[in-house]
Amino acid sequence: xxxxxxxxxxxxxxxxxxxxxxxxxxxxxxxxxxxxxxxxxxxxxxxxxxxxxxxxxxxxxxxxxxxxxxxxxxxxxxxxxxxxxxxxxxxxxxxxxxxxxxxxxxxxxxxxxxxxxxxxxxxxxxxxxxxxxxxxxxxxxxxxxxxxxxxxxxxxxxxxxxxxxxxxxxxxxxxxxxxxxxxxxxxxxxxxxxxxxxxxxxxxxxxxxxxxxxxxxxxxxxxxxxxxxxxxxxxxxxxxxxxxxxxxxxxxxxxxxxxxxxxxxxxxxxxxxxxxxxxxxxxxxxxxxxxxxxxxxxxxxxxxxxxxxxxxxxxxxxxxxxxxxxxxxxxxxxxxxxxxxxxxxxxxxxxxxxxxxxxxxxxxxxxxxxxxxxxxxxxxxxxxxxxxxxxxxxxxxxxxxxxxxxxxxxxxxxxxxxxxxxxxxxxxxxxxxxxxxxxxx
Ligand SMILES: Nc1nc2c(ncn2[C@@H]2O[C@H](COP(=O)(O)OP(=O)(O)OP(=O)(O)O)[C@@H](O)[C@H]2O)c(=O)[nH]1
Ligand SMILES: [Mg+2]
Numbered sequence: 001x002x003x004x005x006x007x008x009x010x011x012x013x014x015x016x017x018x019x020x021x022x023x024x025x026x027x028x029x030x031x032x033x034x035x036x037x038x039x040x041x042x043x044x045x046x047x048x049x050x051x052x053x054x055x056x057x058x059x060x061x062x063x064x065x066x067x068x069x070x071x072x073x074x075x076x077x078x079x080x081x082x083x084x085x086x087x088x089x090x091x092x093x094x095x096x097x098x099x100x101x102x103x104x105x106x107x108x109x110x111x112x113x114x115x116x117x118x119x120x121x122x123x124x125x126x127x128x129x130x131x132x133x134x135x136x137x138x139x140x141x142x143x144x145x146x147x148x149x150x151x152x153x154x155x156x157x158x159x160x161x162x163x164x165x166x167x168x169x170x171x172x173x174x175x176x177x178x179x180x181x182x183x184x185x186x187x188x189x190x191x192x193x194x195x196x197x198x199x200x201x202x203x204x205x206x207x208x209x210x211x212x213x214x215x216x217x218x219x220x221x222x223x224x225x226x227x228x229x230x231x232x233x234x235x236x237x238x239x240x241x242x243x244x245x246x247x248x249x250x251x252x253x254x255x256x257x258x259x260x261x262x263x264x265x266x267x268x269x270x271x272x273x274x275x276x277x278x279x280x281x282x283x284x285x286x287x288x289x290x291x292x293x294x295x296x297x298x299x300x301x302x303x304x305x306x307x308x309x310x311x312x313x314x315x316x317x318x319x320x321x322x323x324x325x326x327x328x329x330x331x332x333x334x335x336x337x338x339x340x341x342x343x344x345x346x347x348x349x350x351x352x353x354x355x356x357x358x359x360x361x362x363x364x365x366x367x368x369x370x371x372x373x374x375x376x377x378x379x380x381x382x383x384x385x386x387x388x389x390x391x392x393x394x395x396x397x398x399x400x401x402x403x404x405x406x407x408x409x410x411x412x413x414x415x416x417x418x419x420x421x422x423x424x425x426x427x428x429x430x431x432x433x434x435x436x437x438x439x440x441x
Contacts, residue, residue, distance in 0.1 A: 004103035006440035014083030052094035073115025106437025120422030207374030213262035220299035222270025225326040228344035230267035249282035259358035303331035389413030
Protein backbone atom coordinates (compact mmCIF):
# COMPACT_ATOMS: atom_id res chain seq x y z
CA UNK A 1 0.00 0.00 0.00
CA UNK A 2 1.28 3.44 -0.90
CA UNK A 3 1.01 6.52 1.30
CA UNK A 4 -1.96 8.77 0.62
CA UNK A 5 -2.68 12.37 1.58
CA UNK A 6 -5.71 14.68 1.42
CA UNK A 7 -7.19 17.59 3.31
CA UNK A 8 -9.93 16.25 5.62
CA UNK A 9 -11.62 19.62 6.01
CA UNK A 10 -13.74 21.42 3.39
CA UNK A 11 -11.94 23.66 0.90
CA UNK A 12 -11.95 27.39 1.65
CA UNK A 13 -10.82 29.70 4.41
CA UNK A 14 -11.41 28.57 7.99
CA UNK A 15 -9.83 28.76 11.43
CA UNK A 16 -8.16 25.39 10.94
CA UNK A 17 -7.55 22.90 8.19
CA UNK A 18 -6.80 19.24 8.87
CA UNK A 19 -4.57 17.28 6.53
CA UNK A 20 -4.45 13.54 6.81
CA UNK A 21 -1.59 11.28 5.68
CA UNK A 22 -1.94 7.49 5.86
CA UNK A 23 0.46 4.73 4.90
CA UNK A 24 3.88 3.28 5.69
CA UNK A 25 5.74 6.48 4.75
CA UNK A 26 3.50 8.89 6.69
CA UNK A 27 5.98 9.24 9.54
CA UNK A 28 9.30 9.34 7.58
CA UNK A 29 7.87 11.86 5.09
CA UNK A 30 6.69 14.11 7.90
CA UNK A 31 10.07 13.79 9.60
CA UNK A 32 11.74 15.53 6.64
CA UNK A 33 9.38 18.53 7.00
CA UNK A 34 9.94 19.14 10.72
CA UNK A 35 12.11 21.99 11.97
CA UNK A 36 13.42 19.75 14.73
CA UNK A 37 12.87 16.06 15.57
CA UNK A 38 9.95 15.07 17.83
CA UNK A 39 9.58 11.96 20.04
CA UNK A 40 6.71 10.47 17.92
CA UNK A 41 4.56 9.45 20.85
CA UNK A 42 1.30 8.07 19.41
CA UNK A 43 -1.92 10.03 19.94
CA UNK A 44 -0.23 13.00 21.51
CA UNK A 45 -0.68 16.50 20.12
CA UNK A 46 2.69 18.10 19.35
CA UNK A 47 3.27 21.68 18.29
CA UNK A 48 5.61 21.67 15.30
CA UNK A 49 7.04 24.02 12.68
CA UNK A 50 7.05 22.67 9.14
CA UNK A 51 9.45 23.56 6.32
CA UNK A 52 9.70 22.44 2.69
CA UNK A 53 13.04 22.93 0.94
CA UNK A 54 13.93 26.10 2.85
CA UNK A 55 10.41 27.54 2.73
CA UNK A 56 8.48 27.93 5.98
CA UNK A 57 5.04 26.32 5.62
CA UNK A 58 3.23 26.85 8.93
CA UNK A 59 3.21 26.21 12.65
CA UNK A 60 0.81 23.34 13.25
CA UNK A 61 -0.39 20.68 15.66
CA UNK A 62 0.60 17.17 14.69
CA UNK A 63 -0.95 13.95 15.92
CA UNK A 64 0.65 10.61 15.12
CA UNK A 65 -1.38 7.40 15.14
CA UNK A 66 0.66 4.21 15.07
CA UNK A 67 -0.69 1.21 13.16
CA UNK A 68 -2.94 -0.66 13.83
CA UNK A 69 -4.42 1.83 16.30
CA UNK A 70 -5.56 4.42 13.79
CA UNK A 71 -8.67 5.13 11.74
CA UNK A 72 -7.25 3.41 8.64
CA UNK A 73 -5.30 0.77 10.55
CA UNK A 74 -2.08 2.18 9.04
CA UNK A 75 0.40 4.73 10.33
CA UNK A 76 -1.43 8.05 10.19
CA UNK A 77 -0.25 11.63 10.64
CA UNK A 78 -2.84 14.35 11.11
CA UNK A 79 -1.77 17.96 10.78
CA UNK A 80 -4.00 20.79 12.01
CA UNK A 81 -2.68 23.93 10.40
CA UNK A 82 -4.09 27.40 9.79
CA UNK A 83 -7.11 27.13 7.50
CA UNK A 84 -5.58 28.88 4.53
CA UNK A 85 -6.12 27.18 1.15
CA UNK A 86 -2.51 28.17 0.23
CA UNK A 87 -1.03 26.48 3.27
CA UNK A 88 -3.09 23.36 2.58
CA UNK A 89 -1.97 23.37 -1.05
CA UNK A 90 1.72 23.73 -0.10
CA UNK A 91 1.55 21.04 2.57
CA UNK A 92 -0.08 18.58 0.19
CA UNK A 93 2.47 19.45 -2.52
CA UNK A 94 5.35 18.88 -0.06
CA UNK A 95 4.12 15.33 0.65
CA UNK A 96 3.45 14.58 -3.00
CA UNK A 97 7.01 15.70 -3.83
CA UNK A 98 8.14 13.10 -1.27
CA UNK A 99 6.20 10.29 -2.99
CA UNK A 100 2.75 10.45 -1.40
CA UNK A 101 -0.32 10.17 -3.62
CA UNK A 102 -3.42 12.35 -3.45
CA UNK A 103 -6.17 10.14 -1.97
CA UNK A 104 -9.21 9.08 -3.98
CA UNK A 105 -12.64 9.96 -2.53
CA UNK A 106 -13.35 7.69 0.45
CA UNK A 107 -9.95 6.04 0.25
CA UNK A 108 -9.13 6.51 3.96
CA UNK A 109 -12.41 4.79 4.89
CA UNK A 110 -11.78 2.12 2.26
CA UNK A 111 -8.43 1.35 3.89
CA UNK A 112 -10.13 1.24 7.29
CA UNK A 113 -12.55 -1.34 5.83
CA UNK A 114 -9.75 -3.35 4.20
CA UNK A 115 -7.90 -3.47 7.51
CA UNK A 116 -11.00 -4.73 9.30
CA UNK A 117 -11.55 -1.54 11.32
CA UNK A 118 -15.19 -1.48 10.28
CA UNK A 119 -17.55 -3.50 8.10
CA UNK A 120 -19.10 -2.17 4.90
CA UNK A 121 -22.35 -0.99 6.53
CA UNK A 122 -20.38 1.02 9.10
CA UNK A 123 -18.20 2.48 6.37
CA UNK A 124 -21.29 3.53 4.41
CA UNK A 125 -22.72 5.08 7.58
CA UNK A 126 -19.75 7.44 7.84
CA UNK A 127 -20.78 8.97 4.53
CA UNK A 128 -24.38 9.13 5.72
CA UNK A 129 -23.46 10.81 9.01
CA UNK A 130 -21.80 13.59 7.01
CA UNK A 131 -24.65 13.84 4.51
CA UNK A 132 -27.53 13.67 7.04
CA UNK A 133 -29.99 16.49 6.46
CA UNK A 134 -32.34 15.88 9.38
CA UNK A 135 -32.02 14.74 13.02
CA UNK A 136 -33.77 11.46 12.14
CA UNK A 137 -31.35 10.75 9.28
CA UNK A 138 -28.41 11.45 11.59
CA UNK A 139 -29.78 9.22 14.33
CA UNK A 140 -30.20 6.37 11.85
CA UNK A 141 -26.71 6.80 10.41
CA UNK A 142 -25.12 6.94 13.87
CA UNK A 143 -26.88 3.69 14.83
CA UNK A 144 -25.57 1.90 11.74
CA UNK A 145 -22.10 3.33 12.38
CA UNK A 146 -22.25 1.77 15.83
CA UNK A 147 -22.85 -1.58 14.17
CA UNK A 148 -26.60 -2.10 14.57
CA UNK A 149 -27.10 -3.30 11.02
CA UNK A 150 -23.87 -5.29 11.03
CA UNK A 151 -24.88 -7.10 14.22
CA UNK A 152 -28.26 -7.94 12.76
CA UNK A 153 -26.74 -9.31 9.54
CA UNK A 154 -24.04 -11.25 11.39
CA UNK A 155 -26.73 -12.84 13.56
CA UNK A 156 -28.92 -13.78 10.56
CA UNK A 157 -25.88 -15.18 8.77
CA UNK A 158 -24.85 -17.31 11.71
CA UNK A 159 -28.31 -18.78 12.03
CA UNK A 160 -28.41 -19.58 8.31
CA UNK A 161 -24.94 -21.07 8.52
CA UNK A 162 -26.20 -23.31 11.34
CA UNK A 163 -29.08 -24.54 9.17
CA UNK A 164 -26.79 -25.22 6.20
CA UNK A 165 -24.34 -27.13 8.40
CA UNK A 166 -27.17 -29.20 9.86
CA UNK A 167 -28.52 -30.04 6.39
CA UNK A 168 -25.14 -30.80 4.91
CA UNK A 169 -24.46 -33.27 7.68
CA UNK A 170 -27.19 -35.43 6.09
CA UNK A 171 -25.76 -34.96 2.59
CA UNK A 172 -22.79 -37.05 3.66
CA UNK A 173 -25.10 -39.95 4.52
CA UNK A 174 -27.33 -40.30 1.44
CA UNK A 175 -28.98 -43.42 2.79
CA UNK A 176 -30.36 -41.64 5.80
CA UNK A 177 -33.49 -39.49 5.52
CA UNK A 178 -33.73 -36.31 7.50
CA UNK A 179 -35.89 -37.25 10.50
CA UNK A 180 -39.31 -35.54 10.41
CA UNK A 181 -38.63 -33.74 13.66
CA UNK A 182 -35.40 -32.22 12.32
CA UNK A 183 -37.15 -31.38 9.07
CA UNK A 184 -39.83 -29.44 10.92
CA UNK A 185 -37.26 -27.65 13.02
CA UNK A 186 -35.28 -26.58 9.97
CA UNK A 187 -38.40 -25.36 8.17
CA UNK A 188 -39.35 -23.26 11.16
CA UNK A 189 -35.88 -21.77 11.38
CA UNK A 190 -36.06 -20.86 7.68
CA UNK A 191 -39.52 -19.29 8.16
CA UNK A 192 -38.19 -17.19 10.96
CA UNK A 193 -35.24 -15.99 8.88
CA UNK A 194 -37.50 -15.08 6.00
CA UNK A 195 -39.71 -13.00 8.25
CA UNK A 196 -36.76 -11.11 9.64
CA UNK A 197 -35.43 -10.43 6.16
CA UNK A 198 -38.87 -9.18 5.19
CA UNK A 199 -38.94 -6.82 8.18
CA UNK A 200 -35.57 -5.37 7.18
CA UNK A 201 -36.67 -5.02 3.56
CA UNK A 202 -39.73 -3.06 4.66
CA UNK A 203 -37.44 -0.32 6.00
CA UNK A 204 -36.12 0.46 2.50
CA UNK A 205 -38.65 3.21 1.64
CA UNK A 206 -38.05 4.89 5.00
CA UNK A 207 -34.31 4.62 4.46
CA UNK A 208 -34.72 6.32 1.10
CA UNK A 209 -36.68 9.15 2.69
CA UNK A 210 -34.10 9.62 5.45
CA UNK A 211 -31.14 9.50 3.08
CA UNK A 212 -32.46 11.38 0.08
CA UNK A 213 -35.30 13.48 1.45
CA UNK A 214 -38.97 13.16 0.59
CA UNK A 215 -39.52 13.89 -3.10
CA UNK A 216 -42.76 15.85 -2.95
CA UNK A 217 -44.52 16.63 -6.23
CA UNK A 218 -47.21 19.31 -6.37
CA UNK A 219 -49.44 18.33 -9.27
CA UNK A 220 -52.90 19.14 -10.63
CA UNK A 221 -54.73 20.97 -13.41
CA UNK A 222 -53.52 24.40 -14.60
CA UNK A 223 -54.33 27.45 -12.49
CA UNK A 224 -55.43 25.57 -9.35
CA UNK A 225 -52.68 27.33 -7.35
CA UNK A 226 -49.82 24.78 -7.36
CA UNK A 227 -47.13 27.44 -7.62
CA UNK A 228 -48.89 29.52 -4.98
CA UNK A 229 -48.91 26.51 -2.64
CA UNK A 230 -45.24 25.80 -3.46
CA UNK A 231 -44.34 29.38 -2.50
CA UNK A 232 -46.51 29.28 0.63
CA UNK A 233 -44.87 26.06 1.89
CA UNK A 234 -41.44 27.55 1.22
CA UNK A 235 -42.44 30.94 2.68
CA UNK A 236 -40.65 32.43 -0.29
CA UNK A 237 -41.70 34.01 -3.57
CA UNK A 238 -39.91 31.37 -5.62
CA UNK A 239 -42.17 30.30 -8.52
CA UNK A 240 -44.05 32.63 -10.86
CA UNK A 241 -47.77 32.86 -10.09
CA UNK A 242 -50.29 34.29 -12.56
CA UNK A 243 -53.99 34.01 -13.43
CA UNK A 244 -53.03 32.69 -16.87
CA UNK A 245 -53.39 28.88 -17.01
CA UNK A 246 -50.12 27.28 -18.10
CA UNK A 247 -47.81 29.67 -16.25
CA UNK A 248 -45.43 27.01 -14.98
CA UNK A 249 -43.70 25.09 -17.78
CA UNK A 250 -40.56 23.64 -16.27
CA UNK A 251 -40.43 21.72 -13.01
CA UNK A 252 -38.97 23.78 -10.17
CA UNK A 253 -37.30 21.96 -7.30
CA UNK A 254 -36.09 23.17 -3.94
CA UNK A 255 -35.61 21.78 -0.44
CA UNK A 256 -37.46 22.67 2.73
CA UNK A 257 -37.48 21.25 6.24
CA UNK A 258 -40.74 20.12 7.75
CA UNK A 259 -41.24 18.39 11.10
CA UNK A 260 -37.81 16.75 11.02
CA UNK A 261 -38.13 15.69 7.37
CA UNK A 262 -36.30 17.14 4.43
CA UNK A 263 -38.83 17.71 1.65
CA UNK A 264 -37.63 18.06 -1.91
CA UNK A 265 -40.55 20.12 -3.18
CA UNK A 266 -41.23 20.02 -6.91
CA UNK A 267 -43.65 22.47 -8.54
CA UNK A 268 -44.92 21.20 -11.88
CA UNK A 269 -46.78 22.34 -14.99
CA UNK A 270 -50.59 21.97 -14.89
CA UNK A 271 -51.69 18.65 -16.42
CA UNK A 272 -53.74 19.23 -19.58
CA UNK A 273 -53.83 18.47 -23.30
CA UNK A 274 -52.23 21.26 -25.29
CA UNK A 275 -50.82 22.03 -28.74
CA UNK A 276 -48.00 24.17 -27.36
CA UNK A 277 -44.99 21.90 -27.51
CA UNK A 278 -43.17 23.70 -24.67
CA UNK A 279 -46.14 23.13 -22.42
CA UNK A 280 -46.36 19.52 -23.65
CA UNK A 281 -42.78 19.03 -22.49
CA UNK A 282 -43.72 20.64 -19.15
CA UNK A 283 -46.62 18.20 -18.76
CA UNK A 284 -44.28 15.32 -19.59
CA UNK A 285 -41.91 16.52 -16.88
CA UNK A 286 -44.82 16.83 -14.45
CA UNK A 287 -45.69 13.18 -15.13
CA UNK A 288 -42.07 12.18 -14.53
CA UNK A 289 -42.01 14.12 -11.23
CA UNK A 290 -45.23 12.38 -10.21
CA UNK A 291 -43.71 8.98 -11.00
CA UNK A 292 -40.61 9.69 -8.90
CA UNK A 293 -42.39 11.27 -5.94
CA UNK A 294 -42.64 9.75 -2.47
CA UNK A 295 -45.36 12.23 -1.56
CA UNK A 296 -47.89 13.71 -3.96
CA UNK A 297 -49.89 16.84 -3.22
CA UNK A 298 -52.72 16.73 -5.74
CA UNK A 299 -54.17 20.23 -5.86
CA UNK A 300 -57.80 20.93 -6.77
CA UNK A 301 -60.02 23.98 -6.28
CA UNK A 302 -62.11 24.08 -3.07
CA UNK A 303 -65.10 26.16 -4.30
CA UNK A 304 -65.61 23.85 -7.30
CA UNK A 305 -67.03 20.31 -7.34
CA UNK A 306 -64.62 17.41 -7.26
CA UNK A 307 -63.07 17.16 -10.71
CA UNK A 308 -63.63 13.94 -12.60
CA UNK A 309 -59.88 13.20 -12.78
CA UNK A 310 -59.62 12.84 -9.00
CA UNK A 311 -62.20 10.09 -9.04
CA UNK A 312 -60.40 8.44 -11.92
CA UNK A 313 -56.87 8.64 -10.55
CA UNK A 314 -55.78 5.82 -8.33
CA UNK A 315 -53.15 6.70 -5.75
CA UNK A 316 -49.96 5.09 -7.09
CA UNK A 317 -48.84 2.25 -4.82
CA UNK A 318 -46.03 3.07 -2.41
CA UNK A 319 -46.66 6.81 -2.45
CA UNK A 320 -48.26 9.06 0.13
CA UNK A 321 -51.08 10.75 -1.75
CA UNK A 322 -52.87 13.85 -0.40
CA UNK A 323 -55.62 15.70 -2.26
CA UNK A 324 -55.44 19.37 -1.29
CA UNK A 325 -58.41 21.66 -1.96
CA UNK A 326 -56.95 25.14 -2.51
CA UNK A 327 -58.59 28.58 -2.69
CA UNK A 328 -60.84 27.81 0.28
CA UNK A 329 -61.02 31.57 0.90
CA UNK A 330 -63.44 31.57 -2.07
CA UNK A 331 -65.66 28.91 -0.45
CA UNK A 332 -65.73 25.15 -0.01
CA UNK A 333 -67.91 22.91 -2.20
CA UNK A 334 -69.68 20.13 -0.20
CA UNK A 335 -67.62 17.55 -2.15
CA UNK A 336 -64.55 18.64 -0.17
CA UNK A 337 -66.01 18.70 3.31
CA UNK A 338 -63.68 15.93 4.48
CA UNK A 339 -60.67 17.16 2.54
CA UNK A 340 -57.71 19.20 3.58
CA UNK A 341 -58.78 22.69 2.53
CA UNK A 342 -56.19 25.43 2.29
CA UNK A 343 -55.74 28.87 0.88
CA UNK A 344 -52.29 29.48 -0.51
CA UNK A 345 -53.31 33.12 -0.73
CA UNK A 346 -54.31 33.72 2.92
CA UNK A 347 -52.36 30.87 4.53
CA UNK A 348 -55.54 29.33 5.92
CA UNK A 349 -55.28 25.55 6.52
CA UNK A 350 -51.56 25.37 5.75
CA UNK A 351 -50.75 24.32 9.33
CA UNK A 352 -53.17 21.42 9.02
CA UNK A 353 -51.70 20.40 5.70
CA UNK A 354 -48.21 20.39 7.18
CA UNK A 355 -49.35 18.40 10.20
CA UNK A 356 -51.01 15.88 7.89
CA UNK A 357 -47.84 15.53 5.79
CA UNK A 358 -45.75 14.88 8.91
CA UNK A 359 -48.36 12.45 10.26
CA UNK A 360 -48.39 10.45 7.03
CA UNK A 361 -44.61 10.34 6.79
CA UNK A 362 -44.20 9.43 10.46
CA UNK A 363 -46.57 6.51 9.91
CA UNK A 364 -43.85 5.04 7.71
CA UNK A 365 -41.11 6.03 10.09
CA UNK A 366 -42.62 4.14 13.02
CA UNK A 367 -41.50 1.03 11.16
CA UNK A 368 -37.88 1.98 11.39
CA UNK A 369 -38.10 3.40 14.89
CA UNK A 370 -37.34 0.05 16.46
CA UNK A 371 -33.58 0.06 16.59
CA UNK A 372 -33.48 2.76 13.93
CA UNK A 373 -32.11 0.42 11.32
CA UNK A 374 -33.02 1.35 7.77
CA UNK A 375 -31.44 -0.18 4.71
CA UNK A 376 -30.03 1.50 1.59
CA UNK A 377 -30.54 0.36 -2.03
CA UNK A 378 -27.34 -1.73 -1.99
CA UNK A 379 -28.52 -3.60 1.10
CA UNK A 380 -31.98 -3.94 -0.40
CA UNK A 381 -30.69 -5.64 -3.55
CA UNK A 382 -28.64 -8.10 -1.52
CA UNK A 383 -31.37 -8.87 1.01
CA UNK A 384 -33.78 -9.57 -1.87
CA UNK A 385 -31.21 -11.96 -3.31
CA UNK A 386 -30.92 -13.63 0.10
CA UNK A 387 -34.69 -13.88 0.35
CA UNK A 388 -35.00 -15.39 -3.12
CA UNK A 389 -32.38 -17.98 -2.23
CA UNK A 390 -34.40 -18.98 0.83
CA UNK A 391 -37.58 -19.22 -1.20
CA UNK A 392 -35.94 -21.35 -3.88
CA UNK A 393 -34.53 -23.61 -1.18
CA UNK A 394 -37.95 -24.00 0.38
CA UNK A 395 -39.60 -24.90 -2.94
CA UNK A 396 -36.84 -27.38 -3.75
CA UNK A 397 -37.14 -28.87 -0.27
CA UNK A 398 -40.93 -29.22 -0.53
CA UNK A 399 -40.63 -30.78 -3.97
CA UNK A 400 -38.31 -33.36 -2.55
CA UNK A 401 -35.15 -32.18 -4.30
CA UNK A 402 -31.82 -33.50 -3.11
CA UNK A 403 -30.31 -31.87 -0.05
CA UNK A 404 -27.32 -30.78 -2.16
CA UNK A 405 -29.61 -28.66 -4.33
CA UNK A 406 -31.34 -27.14 -1.31
CA UNK A 407 -28.03 -26.26 0.23
CA UNK A 408 -26.80 -24.59 -2.99
CA UNK A 409 -29.69 -22.12 -2.74
CA UNK A 410 -29.09 -21.54 0.94
CA UNK A 411 -25.41 -20.90 0.25
CA UNK A 412 -26.43 -18.28 -2.31
CA UNK A 413 -28.40 -16.54 0.47
CA UNK A 414 -25.38 -16.76 2.76
CA UNK A 415 -23.21 -15.13 0.11
CA UNK A 416 -25.71 -12.26 -0.36
CA UNK A 417 -25.96 -11.67 3.40
CA UNK A 418 -22.17 -11.63 3.65
CA UNK A 419 -21.90 -9.01 0.93
CA UNK A 420 -24.08 -6.63 2.94
CA UNK A 421 -21.30 -6.39 5.51
CA UNK A 422 -18.64 -6.54 2.78
CA UNK A 423 -17.66 -10.22 2.95
CA UNK A 424 -16.71 -11.56 -0.46
CA UNK A 425 -17.62 -8.33 -2.27
CA UNK A 426 -16.11 -7.79 -5.69
CA UNK A 427 -13.59 -4.95 -5.89
CA UNK A 428 -15.73 -2.93 -8.35
CA UNK A 429 -18.58 -2.93 -5.85
CA UNK A 430 -16.31 -1.64 -3.11
CA UNK A 431 -14.92 1.07 -5.40
CA UNK A 432 -18.46 2.08 -6.28
CA UNK A 433 -19.39 2.44 -2.61
CA UNK A 434 -16.32 4.45 -1.62
CA UNK A 435 -16.08 6.74 -4.65
CA UNK A 436 -19.37 8.34 -3.53
CA UNK A 437 -17.56 9.72 -0.46
CA UNK A 438 -15.87 13.10 -0.21
CA UNK A 439 -12.14 13.57 -0.69
CA UNK A 440 -10.23 13.17 2.57
CA UNK A 441 -12.83 10.85 4.18
N1 LIG B 1 -58.37 33.33 -4.04
C1 LIG B 1 -57.30 32.58 -4.19
N2 LIG B 1 -56.57 32.63 -5.29
C2 LIG B 1 -55.49 31.83 -5.41
C3 LIG B 1 -55.11 30.95 -4.37
N3 LIG B 1 -54.02 30.28 -4.77
C4 LIG B 1 -53.71 30.72 -6.01
N4 LIG B 1 -54.60 31.67 -6.39
C5 LIG B 1 -54.61 32.37 -7.67
O1 LIG B 1 -54.81 31.46 -8.71
C6 LIG B 1 -54.09 31.82 -9.87
C7 LIG B 1 -53.20 30.69 -10.33
O2 LIG B 1 -52.22 30.46 -9.34
P1 LIG B 1 -50.88 29.66 -9.66
O3 LIG B 1 -50.23 29.43 -8.36
O4 LIG B 1 -50.12 30.32 -10.71
O5 LIG B 1 -51.52 28.32 -10.21
P2 LIG B 1 -50.78 27.06 -10.85
O6 LIG B 1 -51.57 25.86 -10.46
O7 LIG B 1 -49.36 27.06 -10.51
O8 LIG B 1 -50.99 27.32 -12.40
P3 LIG B 1 -50.12 26.78 -13.63
O9 LIG B 1 -48.70 27.01 -13.34
O10 LIG B 1 -50.62 27.60 -14.75
O11 LIG B 1 -50.47 25.34 -13.79
C8 LIG B 1 -53.31 33.07 -9.49
O12 LIG B 1 -54.02 34.20 -9.94
C9 LIG B 1 -53.27 33.02 -7.98
O13 LIG B 1 -53.18 34.29 -7.38
C10 LIG B 1 -55.94 30.92 -3.20
O14 LIG B 1 -55.68 30.18 -2.23
N5 LIG B 1 -57.00 31.74 -3.15
MG1 LIG C 1 -47.69 27.14 -11.61
